[in-house]
Amino acid sequence: VNQRFLDVNFRLPEFVRHLEVPLREKLRKTLSRGKCDISLRLSNDNQAERDYAINEPLVKTLTETHGKIAALAGNSDRLSTTQLMQWPGVLEEPVADEKARDKALLEQFEAALNDLLLARQREGKAMQDLLMQRVHAIREQVVLVTNEFPAIQAWQKQRILDRFEEINIDPDHDRLEQELVFLAQKSDIAEEIDRLNTHLDEIERILTKGGTVGRRLDFLMQELNREANTLGSKSISKITTAAAVEMKVFLEQMREQIQNIE
Numbered sequence: 001v002n003q004r005f006l007d008v009n010f011r012l013p014e015f016v017r018h019l020e021v022p023l024r025e026k027l028r029k030t031l032s033r034g035k036c037d038i039s040l041r042l043s044n045d046n047q048a049e050r051d052y053a054i055n056e057p058l059v060k061t062l063t064e065t066h067g068k069i070a071a072l073a074g075n076s077d078r079l080s081t082t083q084l085m086q087w088p089g090v091l092e093e094p095v096a097d098e099k100a101r102d103k104a105l106l107e108q109f110e111a112a113l114n115d116l117l118l119a120r121q122r123e124g125k126a127m128q129d130l131l132m133q134r135v136h137a138i139r140e141q142v143v144l145v146t147n148e149f150p151a152i153q154a155w156q157k158q159r160i161l162d163r164f165e166e167i168n169i170d171p172d173h174d175r176l177e178q179e180l181v182f183l184a185q186k187s188d189i190a191e192e193i194d195r196l197n198t199h200l201d202e203i204e205r206i207l208t209k210g211g212t213v214g215r216r217l218d219f220l221m222q223e224l225n226r227e228a229n230t231l232g233s234k235s236i237s238k239i240t241t242a243a244a245v246e247m248k249v250f251l252e253q254m255r256e257q258i259q260n261i262e
Contacts, residue, residue, distance in 0.1 A: 006031055011039040014088035019102060023109055030113045032212055033262045040105075052091040059084055120262075127257055128207050134250045135200055135207075138224070141243040141250075142196050145231070149189060152237045189240070192231045196247075199224050214261040221255045 008027060010020050027036065066079040084090055199220050206213045206220075228251060232244030 006033055007035040009035075009037045011037070013040065016040065016102070016105060019105060022106060026106070026110060026113060030117060031262065033214060055090050055092055058087070058089055062087060062090075124210075124261075127261065131207055131254055131257060132204070134254045135203055138247050138250050139197075139200055141246050142193060142200070145189065145240050145243045146193055148237075148239050152239065155237070189231055189234055192227045192234070196224065196227050196231075199227070212262055214258060217258045217261060218255070221251060221258060225251050225255075 006028065008024060010023065012020055023038070027038075062084060063079060070077050203217065203220055206216055225248065228244050228247040231247070232241060235241040235244060
């Protein structure tokens with residue numbers, strides 16, 4: 001499925017080539033994305049009992065054309081009866097048999113598509129559960145960072161004050177406050193946390209709703225990855241760094257699965 005559009009390739013016997021258009025239409029009503037290679041092989045247990053019509057104009061044309069080519073090539077090769085019979089279109093099925101065959105083929109193709117849909121639904125449910133687990137795991141990391149961040153900021157402030165005390169410097173109070181405010185703003189992750197929660201909520205909504213969601217989920221993976229990177233770049237503690245790394249691991253696992261979602 002991991003393609004942006006639907007790419008269909010049919011390999012059909014010559015005598016049912018005319019069915020490619022209706023077969024393609026049925027397929028497009030079922031699938032909207034992915035690469036499909038479809039081959040058809042037909043066997044006929046009653047082949048010996050059938051009366052075939054001979055396409056006499058085609059036989060004549062083939063024979064005459066072969067004779068001209070043989071003359072130009074300067075050889076006396078002859079076109080055998082077996083070779084003629086194997087040429088597409090030389091032997092024509094009775095119209096009634098052809099219509100019945102085409103009808104049965106279209107019905108069987110539709111049945112195969114229904115089986116495919118059922119298999120995809122089972123696979124989709126398993127994938128939905130897996131993605132939901134990853135969403136919950138990422139949300140746990142977001143909650144962890146959210147709960148720990150006030151303590152991290154307090155620790156950061158105290159670390160700066162302790163550093164001044166170690167080197168016996170009495171900093172200007174106003175200047176110190178300005179620096180602390182600047183540092184707090186630089187390391188503030190409130191916006192990233194809000195956007196992470198928003199994107200996770202949207203993914204849960206999409207997974208619950210279902211439908212054709214692959215491209216939308218792929219876009220949200222990019223957005224979540226961007227926020228996780230920003231969170232990591234603003235990290236001032238091992239806790240936020242570890243959380244950002246965990247998020248990116250889960251996001252990569254989700255991204256690989258989403259490539260197979262229509």
